[in-house]
Amino acid sequence: MPAAIPLTLELAGLSTALLLLLGVPLAWGLARGRGWWVEALGAVIALPLVLPPTVLGFYLLILLGPHGPLAPLLALAGLHTLAFSFTGLVIGSVVCSLPFMVQPVRSAFAAIGSAPWEAALTLRAAPWDAFVFVILPLARGGIVTGAILSFAHTLGEFGMVLMLGGDIPGKTEVLSIVIFNDVETLRWPEAGALAAGMAVFSFGVILVTLRAEARMARLRA
């Protein structure tokens, strides 16, 4: 059990960091893009919202497994499989939590509209400059929300983890799996303590960020 706590935090932290790098540009493309591909891509990203996590875990297991379509690519990297590994779990978590990151950020970009973007371009800012120094700060609320939701969602993911990661202690046995195993073996007090700890922690994270956001908003007004 003790190893599961840092492991879970590491998984959630790493996934959230990757989601920021991947999800923010993706959300920008979706918010600014025109054409049929925008909605198609949006639908693919939203899929984890409606698919049962076990279905998602099943496909990821096949995709990242020793006989999956990515196997030759993995062989190049000297790997046999990513199934039942921590790296595999990170990839799975990123896929599962992608809509939680992309949705709020995309909404924030859409709400900002093209007006500040155009104004920045006419003020000698190159596109990357306008994005980093105008668009990202203006979308900060949406980005923070996306990061909190992704982090919290990864903390609590169960079905996908079980399918893709199994429960190898120290490698893939995250807290939600530990709680499940505790209940299975009738260790109710341990399960209760962990569940309560996760509930309090999640509540604390959300409360602190919301308060920080409110304080920033007051400062700006």
Add this chain to the structure above:
Amino acid sequence: MAFEAPSAGITGLFGPSGCGKTTLLRCLAGLLRLPGAALRVDGEIWQEGPIFLPPHRRALGMVFQEARLFAHLSVRENLRFGLRRAKGAPRITDAAVIDALGLEPLLARAPAGLSGGERQRVAIGRALLAQPRLLLLDEPLAALDREAAQQILPRLREVSRLFAVPAVYVSHDLAEIEQIADYLLLMRPGGRIAARGELGALLTDPALPFAARRDAAMVLELRAQAYDEIYDLTTCAGAGVALTVPGWHGPAGAAVRLRVRASDVSIAKTEPWDSSILNALPARILSAETAAGPHVNLVLAVGQTRLLSSITRKSFDSLGLAVGGMVYAQVKAMALAAPG
């Protein structure tokens, strides 16, 4: 569509809503790429054939209908946004802009707390500090109330002259153009340039729709000559016209721009001597524009310049006026009170 505009002063781009004024301005800014268009500013190619300079490589400043200030930055940081990104030593300094637009008391504030007029002043300052060689103004006063707009209009003219930045001013409000522009591009629906030239000449050109308008007006560029302290009146003259104007308009030689409404100019056949009208100018009738309605607009030659006079058709007939005839144009001095 092909046109040239002078690289000094303010060019008014006027036309009905939806005729493509804003589209044209966005092409100038590089926010829109019109295939096959060619564009040079000050001899520098901005677009021609395969060459297309993106907006941030064009030495321009743009002010939009909404101020578009960056909400996460203070007024001071907004002003410095373009300044920090412009290359070379700044020709237009922040101190000079802050002074010219009266921005000092706003610097530490957030854009969200500013009034519409204040925001637009900051937006103008921000655009100027990007060190533009061309200032693009897309109906910058359309969202403001009349009073705020009237405070900003003369300042816009002033900063364009002060910092030697030519400007293109888009508006569908002819009164604004009459107050601010030196040069006029008239746009027709479909994006054609119907006429271009000096503002004063176009406004009084019988071939164009302006002179026949019921609210027609013209613009005179005069110089102050003498100030009468007792009656608070200034004599202004230029191009063969001398007018008495209420108020102080600067020392002798100062440029005075007067907007004269055609309805404030009346006609007498003989020189009036027992009238309250101070300004009676001998004039020749160049044309009489009759549109539907009760009025006739006369285009008058006074000295080397032209005036418009709007009178009733009844007066026109009963005075027996005719094109080519000599008359006296009477300009009510108090109607010249509004500056701009």
